[in-house]
Amino acid sequence: MLPRAPKYGANELPSRRAPATSRARTDGPGKAILVLEDVYKYFRRDIPTLRAINLSVERGEFVYVTGPSGSGKSTLLQLVYRLHTVDGGRILFSGRDISRLTDASVPFLRRNLGVVFQDFKLVPHWTVFENVAVTLEILDTPQKLLRGRVAETLERVGLAGRGSERVEHLSGGEQQRVAIGRAIVAEPALLLADEPTGNLDPALAFDILTLFEEINEAGTTVIFATHDHSLLSSSPHRLVVIDDGHLIEASQGLRAWSARTQLSA
């Protein structure tokens, strides 16, 4: 019997991002921010989309999640930000089982996560400032502090001085920067990126990846889902592969998965 999930309250949230000076790895091994234990997810009764997924992500880590389209990468992330619930196993975020959170507690979980989507999910008729500030508005941040934090974030994502522009007038790469700004402005403990470069050309994709790496350098844990091998080839970060619902660590899995995809090709 799993323990009942604690209900997150506004004043008892998991700690936000570690200070920039204390990188996650300095917390020492075993300081996992996210743990998936034997997680199953079914969208069809007979075929699990995810099966027996076990994954531990330490604070400050940068983890790529890759695999073919439809393999379950997005589903894995969606379970973490509770768009769906697990059908088996459990997910621990900062030591708390989020898979059994009540619906009323889900918003308080999401306030500790930053999520970046392939389709950006911006409000097109809002300005850049409004799209980024929305995260802080939800947290009831005082206006003065909010303005300062948004300006600082826009500078981080390369959009300094463009707060008044409407998002619908920006290029795809710029829109994704706005989405990243929105995800990081509240300094979340964990940043989830679901195919964030899927709609961008290769040059822009590398720019965006670099931005994520800079964010990770500053101490934020990043889980980056992509099926773009060109992004992974030169990257030193940890890599996990999801294939046919199974998760494989890259040291063994990537080779096996690559070999299999080449054979099937």
Next chain:
Amino acid sequence: MDIMSALSRAKRGLRDDLRMHLLAIASLTVAFLCLGAALLSVTNLSRIADRWGGTQHLTVYLKDHATASDVAQLRLVLESLQEAREVRHVTADQARRDFAAQTNMTLQGAALSPDAFPASFEIALRDHVTPERIARIASSVQHFTAVDEVETYHDWFAQMGTLLRAGKSAVAMLAMLVVVCVLAIIGNGIRLAVANRRREIEVLKLCGATDAFVRSPFVVEGTLQAVIAAAVAVFMLLLAYAAVRGEIASTLSAITGVQPVFLHPLVALGMILGGGMVGAIGSTLSLRRYLKV
């Protein structure tokens, strides 16, 4: 949840869907205007009823050629009545002056002859005198030689009471109709706003907004729409009243003896605040139906 944040986001919503909100406010204004006009009618009808019904009285009209001794004898009898609180002799000339004062006419302008109105005794009765007793008094007084006619106002009061009851019923029904209209208009507005702002709602939820946070600007918008519409309706009614008051005041006063009045400030305020409350309830109910967050 911060009310300022809700107001700020409602302001953004009003800005983004300005045309839709203006249309809703225009529709709501028409509904509140109907309610306000009905309330204004009932207010003035009530004043007339109060004016004539509040102090029960009899008017004993005298014959034109009644002798002074007959009139004096009649006065003694009337003053001896236990039910009479006050007996006032109104001469023909006094009646003419009263009429001119009530209708804001000069005596010359009125061009009324001195004997245009009959002399009379105005008898104010004590409280709780029954209509049957009033009818018996009238019947007795009618036999005096100086008396031409006795007016008990019974039929007039009965008609006025019926009219007033009908007016109040009409206002009650109209108020219910207005509530239904407000709920329907606000409901439709919310449904359209939710559809227009589907992406915004999704983003808010993904960023960790609670249901209350997502819903609050919609409730504020619905409340504001109703408050603005009710306030505009009261203002328009006031303008219309001011425009026609001069025309109808003297006529109404001549017929009823009562000057027309506008809605009491508390009634106007109640209409605005009540409108806001119905708007808030309408928004909340619609959000339960259309906004599954």
